[in-house]
Each structure stands twice: as C-alpha cells, then as structure tokens.
Amino acid sequence: MGVCGKREFELLEKIGFVRYGGSPEELKAANMLIDELATMGVKGELEPFKVSCYDVKEVKFEVLEPFHKEYTVRGFGLSGNTADEGLTAEFAFVQQAEKMDLLDAKGKIVMVNGNINPTMYENIIKAGAVGFITFSGSVLDKEDETDIEMRTLKEEFLKFGKIPGITMRVKDAMEIVRDKATKVKITLKQDEGECDSHNVIAEIKGTQFPEEVVTFVAHYDTVPFANGVYDNGAGTVMIMEMLRHYVENPPKRTLRFVWFGSEERGLLGSKYYVEKHEKELENVVLLINVDMAGPIVGCDRAWVTADMSLVHMVEYLSKEIGHPIITVQDVYSSDSTPFADKGVPAISFARYGVGGSNPGHNRFDRIEYLSADSLQHTSDFLLKFCERIVDAVVFPVPREIPENMVEAVNKYLKKKAEKRAAK
Ligand SMILES: [Zn+2]
Structure with missing residues (x-):
C-alpha cells in the first residue's frame, strides 16, 4: 500500500x-x-x-570591422539561411528594439538586449534589419560549464517575415558593443521541417x-x-x-x-x-x-x-x-x-x-x-x-x-x- x-x-x-x-x-x-x-x-x-524542427548545419559569426574576431554562437532555429558566402552588414545595438532604437536599422544586423519577443521582432523587420543577434547567460558563466541557449522562431514571429539570427554569450555581446563593432558577418545554414x-x-x-x-x-x-x-x-x-x-x-x-x-x-x-x-x-x-x-x-x-x-x-x-x-x-x-x-x-x-x-x-x-x-x-x-x-x-x-x-x-x-x- x-x-x-x-x-x-x-x-x-x-x-x-x-x-x-x-x-x-x-x-x-x-x-x-x-x-x-x-x-x-x-x-x-x-x-x-x-x-x-530544425538542424543547424553551419553557424558562424565574425566581427569584420574595426577589428576581426570570430565568436562562438548558436544559430536561431527556424530563422532561415544566409547565402552560402554569409550575410555581411553594418552592425547596430538596438537595445529593446523600440521604434526609436531602430531609426537607423535599415539594412543592418541588429543586436537586442537578451532575448527577443514577437513585438521586438516585428519592429526590427519593419525597420528593415537583415539579421538579428540575441544573447544569453550571465557574466558569471564559465564557458566550458554552461550552454548558449537554444532558441527558435515560432509561428507568432514568422508571420512578420524571416531573417537569420544567432545567439551569443552576454560577455561577448558586451565586448562587441564596447569595442564598437561596425561591420559583422553571419553565416547560417539549417534544415527546417516537421x-x-x-x-x-x-x-x-x-x-x-x-x-x-x-x-x-x-x-x-x-x-x-x-x-x-x-x-x-x-x-x-x-x-x-x-x-x-x-x-x-x-x-x-x-x-x-x-x-x-x-x-x-x-x-x-x-x-x-x-x-x-x-x-x-x-x-x-x-x-x-x-x-x-x-x-x-x-x-x-x-x-x-x-x-x-x-x-x-x-x-x-x-x-x-x-x-x-x-x-x-x-x-x-x-x-x-x-x-x-x-x-x-x-x-x-x-x-x-x-x-x-x-x-x-x-x-x-x-x-x-x-x-x-x-x-x-x-x-x-x-x-x-x-x-x-x-x-x-x-x-x-x-x-x-x-x-x-x-x-x-x-x-x-x-x-x-x-x-x-x-x-
Ligand atoms: Zn515543467
């Protein structure tokens, strides 16, 4: 009993x-x-x-100007693919992706604070951004003991359109803002399906x-x-x-x-x-x-x-x-x-x-x-x-x-x- x-x-x-x-x-x-x-x-x-479901075959993120550095990132599930040679664009940090953050976002790869929600995503698409970056974790993370979050664009995002995205560690995100990255490149290849x-x-x-x-x-x-x-x-x-x-x-x-x-x-x-x-x-x-x-x-x-x-x-x-x-x-x-x-x-x-x-x-x-x-x-x-x-x-x-x-x-x-x- x-x-x-x-x-x-x-x-x-x-x-x-x-x-x-x-x-x-x-x-x-x-x-x-x-x-x-x-x-x-x-x-x-x-x-x-x-x-x-999706399977990321390749993901790569580089800052090209004013310095060159490659960062470890994770591809954003269901956010599509870049061209084979990657997507190169100017970089902008757009905080909460409110309209005033995005006045100058057209044609750029934009980074938002932390994670992205459908309203922020709608705003960056309407502003004409061509790619996006989110970040996860804490500055206390030890790289070999923590994971970059696995994130996915769900239906409520996709109705606004589809642009490729990545997620990186908060420490790296801070570094590229502090060191004033101006030009970046995302390479993302993934299979998407059910x-x-x-x-x-x-x-x-x-x-x-x-x-x-x-x-x-x-x-x-x-x-x-x-x-x-x-x-x-x-x-x-x-x-x-x-x-x-x-x-x-x-x-x-x-x-x-x-x-x-x-x-x-x-x-x-x-x-x-x-x-x-x-x-x-x-x-x-x-x-x-x-x-x-x-x-x-x-x-x-x-x-x-x-x-x-x-x-x-x-x-x-x-x-x-x-x-x-x-x-x-x-x-x-x-x-x-x-x-x-x-x-x-x-x-x-x-x-x-x-x-x-x-x-x-x-x-x-x-x-x-x-x-x-x-x-x-x-x-x-x-x-x-x-x-x-x-x-x-x-x-x-x-x-x-x-x-x-x-x-x-x-x-x-x-x-x-x-x-x-x-x-
Ligand atoms: Zn539970």
Missing part, C-alpha cells in the same frame, strides 16, 4: 537524460514509460503530433463511476541541455507511482494518465490533446497535474484553477494530516492551463527548490540535487489528496471554472502567445 519514493527515484534516474520535444531522445523516454506501464500489465498508447513529438496515454477503468474521469498529467520532455529530473522527470514518475497504486487498488472513478511531450516548447502536447480529445473532456471531473518536484530542500505548493472550495479542501487536508503546502487559487504555467481553458477544473502540484538549490531550465537540473525522500514526501500528500477525491461518494469539486479563473486563464494564454520570448 502507499507510494514508494525510492521506486520513483529509480525510474527518475533511468529517464534522466535530455528529452527535447520532437527529438529521438524524447521518443526513447516515451517508450521507457510504455515499458514501465507494461510491467504493471497496463497498455500505454503513444499519441504522435507534429512539431517544427517531426513527431508524442504524448503517452494510459487508463484504469473505474469500478463504480466509470463515466467520471479523473485525469493525471505530467510533462516528460525537457528544455535543451537539461536532464529534466526536477523539471519534470519528477512529476512523470510521481504520476506513474499513482497509477501503480491504483492498479493495485482499483479506483471507483476512471483514471486517465497522460504524459505530455513538448510542454517546454509552449504546452504543445497538452494543447494538441485538448483539441483532439475535446469531446471526452466533458467526462473529466478533475485534472491533476504535477510539474517540478524532488528537491532536497524546498516546499510543497498547489495551484488550484478551480472553485475556491478546492483550495479550502487542500488547506484543511494540510492541517488534518500535518503536511505543509502553500495553496493558491491561480493559473500554473504548465499543462493544466489548456484543460482549464476547456472548462476542466484543474489542480497542479509541485515541490519547489528554495534559494539557489535547484536552478532549472539548464544543465544544472541534476539528480544529485533531488532525493527519494523528497519525492516520497510530496507523493504522500498527493496520495492522501487523491484518496479523498477519486473515490468520493459524490464528486466534491464543482465542474466549472469560476469567473476570475476564466479571466486569469485567458490572460495567461493570450499573454503567452503575444509576449512569449523565443525559446
């Missing part, structure tokens, strides 16, 4: 490699989840969906109310360069352990488990799923999402995108069993949001590392900063919560999204689409 943090940790170690959305490694992890399901006699289904990302789906039929469905979700993909154990191998193995528990203790309601691909690329797996399964969503009475867990030092949190009574339920349960968890009624930036957008009440659980214990979204998302005890701690609470909800005589969560949460979801999804920086 119960859930086992040690077993969760073992599976987490197995899937702890970079699993970028749409990559062969993501598919490998999906198949490992299917194999794990098979050991419990549960058949997992792979659900493919298309995502854009590939498959996958959701993994499994189900346990309810014994008493099979038509009512509680859906457990977690994304299993990672950002580039991250082993994604904290984000979100941990949630992946936690819902696997919940499934194991319910295989051994058949639930009254039907339980569906979905591991999403390409969450880090903009909730692509969950957005695809809610469109494809829209009709079935009518039967989903609650969505339970786990995204980020396992830090050795940290605290449990819950975001309720549902009626306030569910916030109170979690708070009462916390006091009843003596398990601290910070609970708010809000939107969580994760796969729960597309479901809430379709009217499915949602709750997201996480355990956040504190201080500098668990840097996320880079190569420092490492298994040594997580523990089986931490997974056990959060999983124990999740199980107690589920025991009260899944087998309730009358399902206690109203099947509606309150007005303030409808607004919050709309704001989140709209803002995300308009303002999202390129990642």
Whole structure:
C-alpha cells in the first residue's frame, strides 16, 4: 500500500537524460514509460503530433570591422539561411528594439538586449534589419560549464517575415558593443521541417463511476541541455507511482494518465490533446497535474484553477494530516492551463527548490540535487489528496471554472502567445 519514493527515484534516474520535444531522445523516454506501464500489465498508447524542427548545419559569426574576431554562437532555429558566402552588414545595438532604437536599422544586423519577443521582432523587420543577434547567460558563466541557449522562431514571429539570427554569450555581446563593432558577418545554414513529438496515454477503468474521469498529467520532455529530473522527470514518475497504486487498488472513478511531450516548447502536447480529445473532456471531473518536484530542500505548493472550495479542501487536508503546502487559487504555467481553458477544473502540484538549490531550465537540473525522500514526501500528500477525491461518494469539486479563473486563464494564454520570448 502507499507510494514508494525510492521506486520513483529509480525510474527518475533511468529517464534522466535530455528529452527535447520532437527529438529521438524524447521518443526513447516515451517508450521507457510504455515499458514501465507494461510491467504493471497496463497498455500505454503513444499519441504522435507534429512539431517544427530544425538542424543547424553551419553557424558562424565574425566581427569584420574595426577589428576581426570570430565568436562562438548558436544559430536561431527556424530563422532561415544566409547565402552560402554569409550575410555581411553594418552592425547596430538596438537595445529593446523600440521604434526609436531602430531609426537607423535599415539594412543592418541588429543586436537586442537578451532575448527577443514577437513585438521586438516585428519592429526590427519593419525597420528593415537583415539579421538579428540575441544573447544569453550571465557574466558569471564559465564557458566550458554552461550552454548558449537554444532558441527558435515560432509561428507568432514568422508571420512578420524571416531573417537569420544567432545567439551569443552576454560577455561577448558586451565586448562587441564596447569595442564598437561596425561591420559583422553571419553565416547560417539549417534544415527546417516537421517531426513527431508524442504524448503517452494510459487508463484504469473505474469500478463504480466509470463515466467520471479523473485525469493525471505530467510533462516528460525537457528544455535543451537539461536532464529534466526536477523539471519534470519528477512529476512523470510521481504520476506513474499513482497509477501503480491504483492498479493495485482499483479506483471507483476512471483514471486517465497522460504524459505530455513538448510542454517546454509552449504546452504543445497538452494543447494538441485538448483539441483532439475535446469531446471526452466533458467526462473529466478533475485534472491533476504535477510539474517540478524532488528537491532536497524546498516546499510543497498547489495551484488550484478551480472553485475556491478546492483550495479550502487542500488547506484543511494540510492541517488534518500535518503536511505543509502553500495553496493558491491561480493559473500554473504548465499543462493544466489548456484543460482549464476547456472548462476542466484543474489542480497542479509541485515541490519547489528554495534559494539557489535547484536552478532549472539548464544543465544544472541534476539528480544529485533531488532525493527519494523528497519525492516520497510530496507523493504522500498527493496520495492522501487523491484518496479523498477519486473515490468520493459524490464528486466534491464543482465542474466549472469560476469567473476570475476564466479571466486569469485567458490572460495567461493570450499573454503567452503575444509576449512569449523565443525559446
Ligand atoms: Zn515543467
């Protein structure tokens, strides 16, 4: 009985490699989840969906005048190609790429502060720039211990047109501004196309109310360069352990488990799923999402995108069993949001590392900063919560999204689409 943090940790170690959305490694992890399901006699289904992908064959960046130097850079995914001999142009640093920054940008390769968002991109295209440069990281980075961020132009950028771009280290960006580079050259060659990302789906039929469905979700993909154990191998193995528990203790309601691909690329797996399964969503009475867990030092949190009574339920349960968890009624930036957008009440659980214990979204998302005890701690609470909800005589969560949460979801999804920086 119960859930086992040690077993969760073992599976987490197995899937702890970079699993970028749409990559062969993501598919490998999906198949490992299917194999794990098979050991419990549960058949997992792979659900493919298309995502854009690219392969940079060559990228090079040089300052030509007033000095000559080549810098290590990364090509901007889906930003097209330069001519074979490269793109040579005058250089301008255009800060936030506001209109007044761009008065003199025509025909130039422009560098913006940090990352670029669709508004900045629209401005530089309208100003007639011919290439762009972004930068990532911190001046504290050691070159051999950090990665230049991998960034991609998504649809909301491409509608304004396409010009080649690169990303460089902040230290190098500062150097070329300080030393007044005037003429630069970008060489970029990449193949662009589509590939498959996958959701993994499994189900346990309810014994008493099979038509009512509680859906457990977690994304299993990672950002580039991250082993994604904290984000979100941990949630992946936690819902696997919940499934194991319910295989051994058949639930009254039907339980569906979905591991999403390409969450880090903009909730692509969950957005695809809610469109494809829209009709079935009518039967989903609650969505339970786990995204980020396992830090050795940290605290449990819950975001309720549902009626306030569910916030109170979690708070009462916390006091009843003596398990601290910070609970708010809000939107969580994760796969729960597309479901809430379709009217499915949602709750997201996480355990956040504190201080500098668990840097996320880079190569420092490492298994040594997580523990089986931490997974056990959060999983124990999740199980107690589920025991009260899944087998309730009358399902206690109203099947509606309150007005303030409808607004919050709309704001989140709209803002995300308009303002999202390129990642
Ligand atoms: Zn995540």
